[in-house]
Amino acid sequence: MKILTPKQTRELDQFTIDHEPIASIDLMERAAQKCMDWIISNIDASSYYIFCGTGNNGGDGLAITRMLDPFPYNKKAFLIHFSDKLSKDAKLNYKHLKKTDAACLSQIDFLEDIDFNQIEPDAIIIDAIFGSGLNRPVEGLAKLVIEKINELPNKVISIDIPSGLMAEYDESYAGSPAIIKADITLTFQTPKLSFLLPENSQFVGHWHVLDIGLLAEYIEEQKETHVLVEKDYITSIYKHRLQHSHKGNYGHALLIAGCYGKMGAAILASKGCLKAGVGLLTVHVPHWGYNIIQSSVPEAMASIDRSEMIFTEFPELNGFNAIAIGPGLNKKKNSVVAFENMLSKIEHHSLVVDADGLNILSENKHLLNKLPQQTILTPHPKEFERLAGSWKNDMHRLKILKDFCQQYQVITVLKGAYTVTCMPDGRCYFNTTGNPGMATAGSGDVLTGIILALLAQNYPPDKAATLAVYLHGKAGDKALLQESKESLIASDIIRNLGNAFKSLN
Numbered sequence: 001m002k003i004l005t006p007k008q009t010r011e012l013d014q015f016t017i018d019h020e021p022i023a024s025i026d027l028m029e030r031a032a033q034k035c036m037d038w039i040i041s042n043i044d045a046s047s048y049y050i051f052c053g054t055g056n057n058g059g060d061g062l063a064i065t066r067m068l069d070p071f072p073y074n075k076k077a078f079l080i081h082f083s084d085k086l087s088k089d090a091k092l093n094y095k096h097l098k099k100t101d102a103a104c105l106s107q108i109d110f111l112e113d114i115d116f117n118q119i120e121p122d123a124i125i126i127d128a129i130f131g132s133g134l135n136r137p138v139e140g141l142a143k144l145v146i147e148k149i150n151e152l153p154n155k156v157i158s159i160d161i162p163s164g165l166m167a168e169y170d171e172s173y174a175g176s177p178a179i180i181k182a183d184i185t186l187t188f189q190t191p192k193l194s195f196l197l198p199e200n201s202q203f204v205g206h207w208h209v210l211d212i213g214l215l216a217e218y219i220e221e222q223k224e225t226h227v228l229v230e231k232d233y234i235t236s237i238y239k240h241r242l243q244h245s246h247k248g249n250y251g252h253a254l255l256i257a258g259c260y261g262k263m264g265a266a267i268l269a270s271k272g273c274l275k276a277g278v279g280l281l282t283v284h285v286p287h288w289g290y291n292i293i294q295s296s297v298p299e300a301m302a303s304i305d306r307s308e309m310i311f312t313e314f315p316e317l318n319g320f321n322a323i324a325i326g327p328g329l330n331k332k333k334n335s336v337v338a339f340e341n342m343l344s345k346i347e348h349h350s351l352v353v354d355a356d357g358l359n360i361l362s363e364n365k366h367l368l369n370k371l372p373q374q375t376i377l378t379p380h381p382k383e384f385e386r387l388a389g390s391w392k393n394d395m396h397r398l399k400i401l402k403d404f405c406q407q408y409q410v411i412t413v414l415k416g417a418y419t420v421t422c423m424p425d426g427r428c429y430f431n432t433t434g435n436p437g438m439a440t441a442g443s444g445d446v447l448t449g450i451i452l453a454l455l456a457q458n459y460p461p462d463k464a465a466t467l468a469v470y471l472h473g474k475a476g477d478k479a480l481l482q483e484s485k486e487s488l489i490a491s492d493i494i495r496n497l498g499n500a501f502k503s504l505n
Protein backbone atom coordinates (compact mmCIF):
# COMPACT_ATOMS: atom_id res chain seq x y z
CA MET A 1 0.00 0.00 0.00
CA LYS A 2 1.43 3.37 -0.99
CA ILE A 3 1.71 5.98 1.73
CA LEU A 4 0.72 9.40 0.49
CA THR A 5 2.11 12.78 1.46
CA PRO A 6 -0.31 15.38 2.90
CA LYS A 7 -0.26 17.13 -0.49
CA GLN A 8 -1.13 13.88 -2.29
CA THR A 9 -3.88 13.22 0.26
CA ARG A 10 -5.46 16.60 -0.52
CA GLU A 11 -5.14 15.92 -4.24
CA LEU A 12 -6.69 12.47 -3.81
CA ASP A 13 -9.69 13.98 -1.97
CA GLN A 14 -10.09 16.53 -4.74
CA PHE A 15 -9.61 13.94 -7.50
CA THR A 16 -12.36 11.82 -5.97
CA ILE A 17 -14.66 14.84 -5.59
CA ASP A 18 -14.09 15.75 -9.26
CA HIS A 19 -14.06 12.31 -10.86
CA GLU A 20 -16.42 10.09 -8.91
CA PRO A 21 -17.96 12.71 -8.76
CA ILE A 22 -19.13 13.37 -5.22
CA ALA A 23 -19.81 16.55 -3.25
CA SER A 24 -17.22 17.14 -0.52
CA ILE A 25 -19.96 17.15 2.13
CA ASP A 26 -21.06 13.70 0.97
CA LEU A 27 -17.48 12.47 1.12
CA MET A 28 -17.30 13.71 4.70
CA GLU A 29 -20.55 11.90 5.40
CA ARG A 30 -19.09 8.70 3.98
CA ALA A 31 -15.92 9.09 6.08
CA ALA A 32 -17.93 9.73 9.25
CA GLN A 33 -20.19 6.76 8.48
CA LYS A 34 -17.15 4.46 8.13
CA CYS A 35 -15.89 5.65 11.51
CA MET A 36 -19.31 5.06 13.04
CA ASP A 37 -19.53 1.56 11.58
CA TRP A 38 -16.12 0.73 13.02
CA ILE A 39 -16.97 2.17 16.43
CA ILE A 40 -20.33 0.40 16.67
CA SER A 41 -18.78 -2.94 15.72
CA ASN A 42 -15.72 -2.69 17.94
CA ILE A 43 -16.44 -0.49 20.96
CA ASP A 44 -18.67 -1.18 23.91
CA ALA A 45 -19.31 2.09 25.76
CA SER A 46 -22.32 4.11 26.87
CA SER A 47 -20.89 7.64 26.70
CA TYR A 48 -19.03 9.52 24.00
CA TYR A 49 -17.33 12.92 24.21
CA ILE A 50 -16.42 14.30 20.83
CA PHE A 51 -13.82 17.07 20.61
CA CYS A 52 -14.07 18.87 17.27
CA GLY A 53 -11.85 21.44 15.60
CA THR A 54 -12.91 24.04 13.07
CA GLY A 55 -11.59 22.31 9.92
CA ASN A 56 -12.82 19.26 8.09
CA ASN A 57 -11.51 16.92 10.77
CA GLY A 58 -13.86 18.72 13.15
CA GLY A 59 -16.54 18.32 10.49
CA ASP A 60 -16.04 14.55 10.68
CA GLY A 61 -16.43 14.73 14.46
CA LEU A 62 -19.67 16.73 14.21
CA ALA A 63 -21.07 14.28 11.66
CA ILE A 64 -20.12 11.30 13.88
CA THR A 65 -21.91 12.98 16.81
CA ARG A 66 -25.07 13.28 14.73
CA MET A 67 -24.78 9.65 13.64
CA LEU A 68 -24.68 8.55 17.28
CA ASP A 69 -28.16 10.04 17.70
CA PRO A 70 -30.26 6.90 17.04
CA PHE A 71 -28.25 4.95 19.62
CA PRO A 72 -28.94 5.03 23.36
CA TYR A 73 -25.61 6.61 24.23
CA ASN A 74 -24.86 9.75 26.20
CA LYS A 75 -23.01 12.09 23.92
CA LYS A 76 -21.51 15.54 24.06
CA ALA A 77 -19.68 17.43 21.33
CA PHE A 78 -17.30 20.32 22.01
CA LEU A 79 -16.44 22.68 19.19
CA ILE A 80 -12.97 23.89 20.13
CA HIS A 81 -13.20 27.44 18.86
CA PHE A 82 -9.53 28.12 18.07
CA SER A 83 -10.47 29.87 14.84
CA ASP A 84 -13.52 31.82 13.67
CA LYS A 85 -13.15 30.31 10.22
CA LEU A 86 -15.10 27.05 10.20
CA SER A 87 -14.49 25.10 7.00
CA LYS A 88 -17.51 25.00 4.68
CA ASP A 89 -18.33 21.38 5.45
CA ALA A 90 -17.67 21.73 9.18
CA LYS A 91 -20.14 24.64 9.19
CA LEU A 92 -22.77 22.55 7.40
CA ASN A 93 -22.33 19.71 9.87
CA TYR A 94 -22.43 22.16 12.77
CA LYS A 95 -25.81 23.45 11.56
CA HIS A 96 -27.05 19.96 10.90
CA LEU A 97 -26.14 18.78 14.40
CA LYS A 98 -27.68 21.87 15.95
CA LYS A 99 -30.94 20.94 14.28
CA THR A 100 -30.75 17.29 15.34
CA ASP A 101 -29.60 17.73 18.93
CA ALA A 102 -28.63 21.27 19.91
CA ALA A 103 -28.33 20.33 23.57
CA CYS A 104 -25.36 18.05 23.03
CA LEU A 105 -23.27 20.75 21.35
CA SER A 106 -21.14 23.37 23.13
CA GLN A 107 -18.81 25.94 21.69
CA ILE A 108 -15.59 26.14 23.71
CA ASP A 109 -13.75 29.48 23.94
CA PHE A 110 -11.81 28.82 27.16
CA LEU A 111 -10.57 25.62 28.74
CA GLU A 112 -12.84 26.33 31.72
CA ASP A 113 -15.88 25.98 29.43
CA ILE A 114 -15.40 22.20 29.60
CA ASP A 115 -16.28 20.41 32.81
CA PHE A 116 -13.76 17.59 32.54
CA ASN A 117 -15.07 16.14 35.83
CA GLN A 118 -18.31 15.18 34.10
CA ILE A 119 -16.46 12.78 31.79
CA GLU A 120 -16.96 9.30 33.25
CA PRO A 121 -13.70 7.28 33.25
CA ASP A 122 -15.22 4.60 31.01
CA ALA A 123 -16.52 7.09 28.43
CA ILE A 124 -14.91 7.18 25.01
CA ILE A 125 -13.26 10.38 23.83
CA ILE A 126 -13.33 10.98 20.11
CA ASP A 127 -10.58 13.28 18.96
CA ALA A 128 -11.48 15.27 15.84
CA ILE A 129 -9.59 18.49 16.61
CA PHE A 130 -6.96 18.44 13.86
CA GLY A 131 -6.46 16.04 10.99
CA SER A 132 -4.16 16.08 8.01
CA GLY A 133 -4.55 19.86 7.66
CA LEU A 134 -2.26 20.55 10.62
CA ASN A 135 0.69 22.58 9.41
CA ARG A 136 2.32 23.95 12.57
CA PRO A 137 2.66 23.00 16.23
CA VAL A 138 -0.54 23.41 18.20
CA GLU A 139 -0.78 26.36 20.56
CA GLY A 140 -3.33 28.25 22.66
CA LEU A 141 -6.72 26.78 23.49
CA ALA A 142 -6.32 23.63 21.36
CA LYS A 143 -3.01 22.88 23.09
CA LEU A 144 -4.60 23.23 26.53
CA VAL A 145 -7.46 20.92 25.53
CA ILE A 146 -5.09 18.28 24.12
CA GLU A 147 -2.96 18.35 27.26
CA LYS A 148 -6.04 17.98 29.42
CA ILE A 149 -7.36 15.03 27.37
CA ASN A 150 -3.98 13.31 27.72
CA GLU A 151 -4.30 13.54 31.52
CA LEU A 152 -7.64 11.72 31.52
CA PRO A 153 -7.82 7.93 31.98
CA ASN A 154 -10.30 7.56 29.11
CA LYS A 155 -9.86 5.55 25.96
CA VAL A 156 -9.29 7.95 23.04
CA ILE A 157 -10.18 7.29 19.40
CA SER A 158 -8.54 9.73 17.00
CA ILE A 159 -10.15 10.44 13.68
CA ASP A 160 -7.70 10.29 10.77
CA ILE A 161 -4.65 11.25 12.85
CA PRO A 162 -4.03 12.04 16.53
CA SER A 163 -4.54 15.80 16.81
CA GLY A 164 -1.23 17.63 16.96
CA LEU A 165 0.68 14.93 15.07
CA MET A 166 1.71 15.87 11.57
CA ALA A 167 1.41 13.28 8.82
CA GLU A 168 4.97 14.28 7.85
CA TYR A 169 7.25 16.74 9.60
CA ASP A 170 10.86 17.84 9.68
CA GLU A 171 13.45 17.74 12.42
CA SER A 172 12.28 21.08 13.86
CA TYR A 173 8.97 19.52 14.91
CA ALA A 174 10.57 17.27 17.51
CA GLY A 175 9.27 17.39 21.02
CA SER A 176 6.02 19.26 20.34
CA PRO A 177 4.17 18.52 23.57
CA ALA A 178 0.60 18.96 22.36
CA ILE A 179 -0.22 15.71 20.60
CA ILE A 180 -3.17 13.49 21.52
CA LYS A 181 -2.16 10.10 22.89
CA ALA A 182 -4.74 7.94 21.18
CA ASP A 183 -5.52 4.33 21.95
CA ILE A 184 -6.97 3.84 18.48
CA THR A 185 -6.58 5.87 15.31
CA LEU A 186 -9.08 5.45 12.49
CA THR A 187 -7.35 6.77 9.43
CA PHE A 188 -8.71 7.28 5.93
CA GLN A 189 -7.63 5.26 2.90
CA THR A 190 -3.87 5.06 3.52
CA PRO A 191 -1.78 5.33 6.72
CA LYS A 192 0.30 8.43 7.34
CA LEU A 193 4.09 8.19 7.25
CA SER A 194 4.36 9.39 10.85
CA PHE A 195 2.40 6.32 12.06
CA LEU A 196 5.34 4.14 11.07
CA LEU A 197 7.98 5.94 13.09
CA PRO A 198 8.76 4.36 16.47
CA GLU A 199 8.64 7.69 18.32
CA ASN A 200 4.96 8.13 17.42
CA SER A 201 3.61 4.78 18.58
CA GLN A 202 2.77 6.45 21.92
CA PHE A 203 0.40 8.82 20.06
CA VAL A 204 -1.10 6.63 17.36
CA GLY A 205 -1.93 3.51 19.39
CA HIS A 206 -3.50 0.80 17.23
CA TRP A 207 -4.32 2.25 13.84
CA HIS A 208 -6.84 1.01 11.32
CA VAL A 209 -7.23 2.10 7.74
CA LEU A 210 -10.83 2.76 6.71
CA ASP A 211 -11.61 2.58 3.02
CA ILE A 212 -13.72 5.64 2.29
CA GLY A 213 -13.79 4.98 -1.44
CA LEU A 214 -11.19 7.52 -2.55
CA LEU A 215 -10.28 6.70 -6.13
CA ALA A 216 -7.55 4.06 -6.57
CA GLU A 217 -6.86 5.48 -10.03
CA TYR A 218 -5.11 8.49 -8.51
CA ILE A 219 -3.11 6.34 -6.08
CA GLU A 220 -1.93 4.02 -8.85
CA GLU A 221 -0.52 6.96 -10.79
CA GLN A 222 1.61 8.19 -7.88
CA LYS A 223 5.30 7.35 -7.72
CA GLU A 224 6.18 4.80 -5.03
CA THR A 225 8.04 6.79 -2.40
CA HIS A 226 6.89 5.20 0.84
CA VAL A 227 5.25 1.79 0.74
CA LEU A 228 3.64 -0.29 3.46
CA VAL A 229 4.65 -3.87 2.65
CA GLU A 230 1.69 -6.18 3.10
CA LYS A 231 0.84 -9.64 1.87
CA ASP A 232 -0.52 -8.54 -1.52
CA TYR A 233 2.75 -6.83 -2.40
CA ILE A 234 4.80 -9.78 -1.17
CA THR A 235 2.80 -12.36 -3.14
CA SER A 236 3.31 -10.21 -6.24
CA ILE A 237 7.11 -10.55 -5.95
CA TYR A 238 7.35 -14.11 -4.57
CA LYS A 239 8.45 -16.65 -7.21
CA HIS A 240 6.88 -20.09 -6.95
CA ARG A 241 9.18 -23.06 -7.52
CA LEU A 242 8.87 -24.92 -10.76
CA GLN A 243 8.01 -28.62 -10.62
CA HIS A 244 11.07 -29.67 -12.60
CA SER A 245 13.89 -27.87 -10.88
CA HIS A 246 17.06 -28.95 -9.11
CA LYS A 247 19.41 -27.41 -6.56
CA GLY A 248 21.43 -25.78 -9.31
CA ASN A 249 18.42 -23.58 -10.04
CA TYR A 250 18.55 -22.00 -6.61
CA GLY A 251 22.03 -20.65 -6.53
CA HIS A 252 25.21 -21.13 -4.58
CA ALA A 253 25.66 -18.75 -1.66
CA LEU A 254 28.82 -17.87 0.22
CA LEU A 255 28.50 -16.88 3.86
CA ILE A 256 31.55 -15.41 5.57
CA ALA A 257 30.85 -15.55 9.28
CA GLY A 258 31.99 -16.57 12.73
CA CYS A 259 35.14 -16.24 14.76
CA TYR A 260 36.45 -17.76 17.97
CA GLY A 261 33.58 -17.46 20.48
CA LYS A 262 30.99 -16.32 17.93
CA MET A 263 30.30 -19.41 15.84
CA GLY A 264 26.64 -19.35 16.86
CA ALA A 265 26.05 -16.38 14.55
CA ALA A 266 27.47 -18.37 11.62
CA ILE A 267 25.24 -21.33 12.46
CA LEU A 268 22.08 -19.24 12.72
CA ALA A 269 22.77 -17.36 9.48
CA SER A 270 23.55 -20.67 7.72
CA LYS A 271 20.33 -22.28 8.89
CA GLY A 272 18.32 -19.18 7.94
CA CYS A 273 19.87 -19.33 4.49
CA LEU A 274 19.18 -23.04 3.98
CA LYS A 275 15.63 -22.77 5.28
CA ALA A 276 14.99 -19.90 2.85
CA GLY A 277 15.61 -22.18 -0.10
CA VAL A 278 19.19 -21.70 -1.25
CA GLY A 279 20.44 -24.45 -3.59
CA LEU A 280 23.95 -24.72 -2.14
CA LEU A 281 25.62 -22.98 0.74
CA THR A 282 29.32 -22.66 1.52
CA VAL A 283 30.26 -21.16 4.86
CA HIS A 284 33.70 -19.65 5.20
CA VAL A 285 34.89 -19.99 8.81
CA PRO A 286 38.18 -19.75 10.72
CA HIS A 287 39.98 -23.05 11.14
CA TRP A 288 38.76 -23.35 14.68
CA GLY A 289 35.12 -23.29 13.57
CA TYR A 290 35.39 -26.14 11.05
CA ASN A 291 34.10 -28.96 13.26
CA ILE A 292 31.44 -26.77 14.73
CA ILE A 293 29.90 -25.75 11.44
CA GLN A 294 30.19 -29.22 9.90
CA SER A 295 28.47 -30.90 12.80
CA SER A 296 25.84 -28.19 13.44
CA VAL A 297 24.89 -27.54 9.82
CA PRO A 298 25.57 -30.74 7.84
CA GLU A 299 23.71 -29.33 4.82
CA ALA A 300 26.39 -26.65 4.33
CA MET A 301 29.85 -27.00 2.83
CA ALA A 302 32.76 -25.44 4.68
CA SER A 303 35.57 -23.24 3.42
CA ILE A 304 38.38 -22.99 5.95
CA ASP A 305 40.41 -19.86 6.66
CA ARG A 306 44.14 -20.26 7.24
CA SER A 307 43.62 -18.35 10.50
CA GLU A 308 42.70 -20.35 13.53
CA MET A 309 40.52 -17.60 15.04
CA ILE A 310 39.36 -14.99 12.52
CA PHE A 311 38.53 -14.14 8.90
CA THR A 312 41.69 -13.29 6.93
CA GLU A 313 41.07 -14.64 3.41
CA PHE A 314 38.22 -15.65 1.15
CA PRO A 315 37.67 -18.43 -1.35
CA GLU A 316 37.61 -18.01 -5.12
CA LEU A 317 34.39 -16.07 -5.72
CA ASN A 318 33.61 -17.29 -9.21
CA GLY A 319 31.42 -20.19 -8.22
CA PHE A 320 29.07 -18.12 -6.08
CA ASN A 321 26.26 -15.85 -7.10
CA ALA A 322 25.60 -14.18 -3.74
CA ILE A 323 27.77 -13.37 -0.73
CA ALA A 324 27.00 -12.35 2.85
CA ILE A 325 29.61 -11.17 5.28
CA GLY A 326 29.47 -10.17 8.91
CA PRO A 327 27.58 -12.35 11.39
CA GLY A 328 29.93 -13.11 14.29
CA LEU A 329 32.97 -11.90 12.31
CA ASN A 330 35.27 -9.47 14.20
CA LYS A 331 36.92 -6.18 13.35
CA LYS A 332 40.62 -7.08 13.58
CA LYS A 333 43.00 -5.49 11.11
CA ASN A 334 43.57 -8.64 9.07
CA SER A 335 39.82 -9.08 8.66
CA VAL A 336 39.49 -5.48 7.45
CA VAL A 337 42.21 -6.11 4.86
CA ALA A 338 40.54 -9.33 3.71
CA PHE A 339 37.17 -7.56 3.46
CA GLU A 340 38.69 -4.76 1.37
CA ASN A 341 40.42 -7.27 -0.91
CA MET A 342 37.21 -9.15 -1.36
CA LEU A 343 35.34 -5.97 -2.33
CA SER A 344 37.82 -5.40 -5.14
CA LYS A 345 37.19 -8.92 -6.46
CA ILE A 346 33.39 -8.76 -6.50
CA GLU A 347 31.96 -8.55 -10.00
CA HIS A 348 28.52 -9.88 -10.67
CA HIS A 349 27.77 -10.99 -7.11
CA SER A 350 25.04 -9.65 -4.91
CA LEU A 351 26.36 -8.76 -1.47
CA VAL A 352 24.88 -8.50 2.03
CA VAL A 353 26.81 -6.87 4.87
CA ASP A 354 25.73 -7.31 8.48
CA ALA A 355 26.98 -7.01 12.08
CA ASP A 356 30.79 -6.77 12.28
CA GLY A 357 30.85 -6.27 8.51
CA LEU A 358 28.95 -3.03 9.19
CA ASN A 359 31.22 -2.11 12.07
CA ILE A 360 34.21 -2.52 9.74
CA LEU A 361 32.51 -0.14 7.31
CA SER A 362 31.80 2.46 9.97
CA GLU A 363 35.38 2.36 11.22
CA ASN A 364 36.78 2.43 7.65
CA LYS A 365 34.37 4.75 5.86
CA HIS A 366 36.40 4.77 2.63
CA LEU A 367 35.15 1.19 2.11
CA LEU A 368 31.59 2.47 1.67
CA ASN A 369 32.62 3.84 -1.71
CA LYS A 370 33.90 0.40 -2.70
CA LEU A 371 30.64 -1.45 -2.10
CA PRO A 372 29.08 -2.81 -5.29
CA GLN A 373 25.89 -0.99 -6.30
CA GLN A 374 22.79 -2.39 -4.59
CA THR A 375 24.77 -3.98 -1.76
CA ILE A 376 22.33 -4.71 1.07
CA LEU A 377 23.29 -3.42 4.53
CA THR A 378 21.28 -4.63 7.52
CA PRO A 379 22.01 -2.36 10.49
CA HIS A 380 20.03 -1.98 13.69
CA PRO A 381 19.69 1.68 14.74
CA LYS A 382 22.98 1.77 16.73
CA GLU A 383 24.92 0.30 13.82
CA PHE A 384 23.24 2.76 11.47
CA GLU A 385 24.18 5.67 13.71
CA ARG A 386 27.80 4.55 13.58
CA LEU A 387 27.57 4.40 9.78
CA ALA A 388 25.65 7.57 9.02
CA GLY A 389 25.64 9.84 12.09
CA SER A 390 23.01 10.77 14.66
CA TRP A 391 19.51 12.22 14.22
CA LYS A 392 17.14 14.56 16.01
CA ASN A 393 13.97 12.53 15.57
CA ASP A 394 12.75 9.54 13.59
CA MET A 395 11.63 11.61 10.59
CA HIS A 396 15.13 13.10 10.48
CA ARG A 397 16.56 9.58 10.69
CA LEU A 398 14.51 8.63 7.64
CA LYS A 399 16.00 11.55 5.74
CA ILE A 400 19.53 10.52 6.76
CA LEU A 401 18.72 6.98 5.65
CA LYS A 402 17.58 8.12 2.20
CA ASP A 403 20.61 10.41 1.77
CA PHE A 404 22.92 7.57 2.81
CA CYS A 405 21.40 5.08 0.35
CA GLN A 406 21.50 7.62 -2.46
CA GLN A 407 25.07 8.65 -1.74
CA TYR A 408 26.47 5.10 -1.70
CA GLN A 409 23.87 3.52 -4.01
CA VAL A 410 23.15 0.81 -1.45
CA ILE A 411 20.01 -0.79 -0.03
CA THR A 412 19.72 -0.40 3.73
CA VAL A 413 17.47 -2.53 5.90
CA LEU A 414 17.09 -0.49 9.09
CA LYS A 415 15.83 -2.96 11.67
CA GLY A 416 13.17 -2.21 14.29
CA ALA A 417 9.38 -2.07 14.55
CA TYR A 418 8.26 -1.45 10.93
CA THR A 419 11.74 -2.35 9.65
CA VAL A 420 12.35 0.02 6.77
CA THR A 421 14.16 -1.03 3.61
CA CYS A 422 15.47 2.01 1.76
CA MET A 423 16.52 1.75 -1.88
CA PRO A 424 19.33 3.59 -3.69
CA ASP A 425 16.76 5.96 -5.21
CA GLY A 426 15.30 6.79 -1.78
CA ARG A 427 12.15 4.63 -1.96
CA CYS A 428 11.29 3.25 1.47
CA TYR A 429 9.42 0.00 2.19
CA PHE A 430 7.97 -0.39 5.68
CA ASN A 431 7.48 -3.95 6.85
CA THR A 432 4.32 -5.04 8.64
CA THR A 433 5.26 -8.43 10.09
CA GLY A 434 7.22 -9.26 13.23
CA ASN A 435 6.86 -8.67 16.94
CA PRO A 436 8.88 -7.52 19.97
CA GLY A 437 9.79 -11.15 20.78
CA MET A 438 12.17 -10.99 17.83
CA ALA A 439 14.41 -8.49 19.58
CA THR A 440 16.63 -11.38 20.65
CA ALA A 441 20.21 -12.55 20.10
CA GLY A 442 20.79 -14.03 16.67
CA SER A 443 17.57 -12.75 15.10
CA GLY A 444 19.55 -10.47 12.77
CA ASP A 445 21.87 -13.31 11.77
CA VAL A 446 18.85 -15.31 10.62
CA LEU A 447 17.65 -12.34 8.53
CA THR A 448 21.05 -12.07 6.86
CA GLY A 449 20.85 -15.75 5.96
CA ILE A 450 17.39 -15.33 4.44
CA ILE A 451 18.43 -12.33 2.34
CA LEU A 452 21.48 -14.27 1.15
CA ALA A 453 19.31 -17.22 0.13
CA LEU A 454 16.92 -15.03 -1.86
CA LEU A 455 19.78 -13.23 -3.61
CA ALA A 456 21.29 -16.60 -4.54
CA GLN A 457 17.92 -17.58 -5.99
CA ASN A 458 18.14 -14.60 -8.30
CA TYR A 459 15.72 -12.24 -6.67
CA PRO A 460 16.76 -8.67 -7.53
CA PRO A 461 18.33 -7.09 -4.42
CA ASP A 462 15.43 -4.70 -3.67
CA LYS A 463 12.92 -7.56 -3.80
CA ALA A 464 15.21 -9.97 -1.91
CA ALA A 465 15.48 -7.46 0.93
CA THR A 466 11.75 -6.67 1.24
CA LEU A 467 10.70 -10.30 0.87
CA ALA A 468 13.29 -11.51 3.39
CA VAL A 469 12.28 -8.91 5.96
CA TYR A 470 8.62 -9.86 5.53
CA LEU A 471 9.30 -13.63 5.81
CA HIS A 472 11.57 -13.16 8.81
CA GLY A 473 8.83 -11.20 10.60
CA LYS A 474 6.16 -13.66 9.56
CA ALA A 475 8.24 -16.58 10.88
CA GLY A 476 8.57 -14.68 14.17
CA ASP A 477 4.79 -14.17 14.26
CA LYS A 478 4.20 -17.86 13.56
CA ALA A 479 6.68 -18.77 16.32
CA LEU A 480 4.56 -16.74 18.75
CA LEU A 481 1.77 -19.30 18.33
CA GLN A 482 3.86 -21.63 20.52
CA GLU A 483 6.19 -19.18 22.26
CA SER A 484 5.81 -16.03 24.32
CA LYS A 485 7.52 -12.76 23.43
CA GLU A 486 10.04 -13.54 26.19
CA SER A 487 10.74 -17.17 25.24
CA LEU A 488 11.07 -16.64 21.49
CA ILE A 489 14.66 -17.23 20.32
CA ALA A 490 16.33 -17.02 16.92
CA SER A 491 16.07 -20.79 16.39
CA ASP A 492 12.27 -20.48 16.66
CA ILE A 493 12.34 -18.03 13.76
CA ILE A 494 14.33 -20.53 11.68
CA ARG A 495 11.96 -23.35 12.63
CA ASN A 496 8.96 -21.33 11.45
CA LEU A 497 10.33 -20.17 8.12
CA GLY A 498 8.44 -23.00 6.43
CA ASN A 499 5.17 -21.72 7.87
CA ALA A 500 6.07 -18.21 6.75
CA PHE A 501 6.56 -19.40 3.14
CA LYS A 502 3.35 -21.40 3.31
CA SER A 503 1.44 -18.29 4.35
CA LEU A 504 2.22 -16.79 0.93
CA ASN A 505 0.26 -19.46 -0.92
Ligand SMILES: NC(=O)C1=CN([C@@H]2O[C@H](COP(=O)(O)OP(=O)(O)OC[C@H]3O[C@@H](n4cnc5c(N)ncnc54)[C@H](O)[C@@H]3O)[C@@H](O)[C@H]2O)[C@@H](O)CC1
Pocket residue numbers: 013014024027028029031053054055056057058059060082083087129130131132133134135136137138139142159160161188
Ligand atom coordinates in the same frame (compact mmCIF):
# COMPACT_ATOMS: atom_id res chain seq x y z
N1 LIG B 1 -11.29 16.83 2.06
C1 LIG B 1 -12.02 15.72 2.07
O1 LIG B 1 -12.57 15.38 1.09
C2 LIG B 1 -12.13 14.93 3.30
C3 LIG B 1 -11.51 15.33 4.46
N2 LIG B 1 -11.68 14.70 5.60
C4 LIG B 1 -11.16 15.22 6.86
O2 LIG B 1 -10.54 16.46 6.67
C5 LIG B 1 -9.32 16.50 7.39
C6 LIG B 1 -8.47 17.58 6.84
O3 LIG B 1 -9.21 18.76 6.99
P1 LIG B 1 -8.63 20.22 6.86
O4 LIG B 1 -7.75 20.29 5.71
O5 LIG B 1 -9.79 21.13 6.94
O6 LIG B 1 -7.74 20.39 8.12
P2 LIG B 1 -7.87 20.03 9.65
O7 LIG B 1 -9.27 19.81 10.05
O8 LIG B 1 -6.89 18.98 9.92
O9 LIG B 1 -7.32 21.38 10.29
C7 LIG B 1 -8.12 22.54 10.34
C8 LIG B 1 -7.45 23.82 9.89
O10 LIG B 1 -6.64 24.33 10.92
C9 LIG B 1 -5.61 25.12 10.42
N3 LIG B 1 -4.42 24.79 11.19
C10 LIG B 1 -3.39 23.98 10.85
N4 LIG B 1 -2.51 23.88 11.87
C11 LIG B 1 -3.02 24.62 12.88
C12 LIG B 1 -2.60 24.91 14.19
N5 LIG B 1 -1.48 24.40 14.68
N6 LIG B 1 -3.34 25.71 14.98
C13 LIG B 1 -4.49 26.23 14.50
N7 LIG B 1 -4.95 26.00 13.26
C14 LIG B 1 -4.24 25.22 12.45
C15 LIG B 1 -5.46 24.79 8.97
O11 LIG B 1 -5.65 25.97 8.24
C16 LIG B 1 -6.55 23.73 8.69
O12 LIG B 1 -7.26 24.07 7.56
C17 LIG B 1 -8.81 15.11 7.31
O13 LIG B 1 -7.88 14.83 8.32
C18 LIG B 1 -10.09 14.32 7.46
O14 LIG B 1 -10.38 14.13 8.83
C19 LIG B 1 -12.66 13.64 5.66
O15 LIG B 1 -13.88 14.27 5.92
C20 LIG B 1 -12.73 12.87 4.40
C21 LIG B 1 -12.95 13.70 3.23
Ligand SMILES: [K+]
Pocket residue numbers: 057127128129130131158159160161162163
Ligand atom coordinates in the same frame (compact mmCIF):
# COMPACT_ATOMS: atom_id res chain seq x y z
K1 LIG C 1 -7.87 14.02 14.88
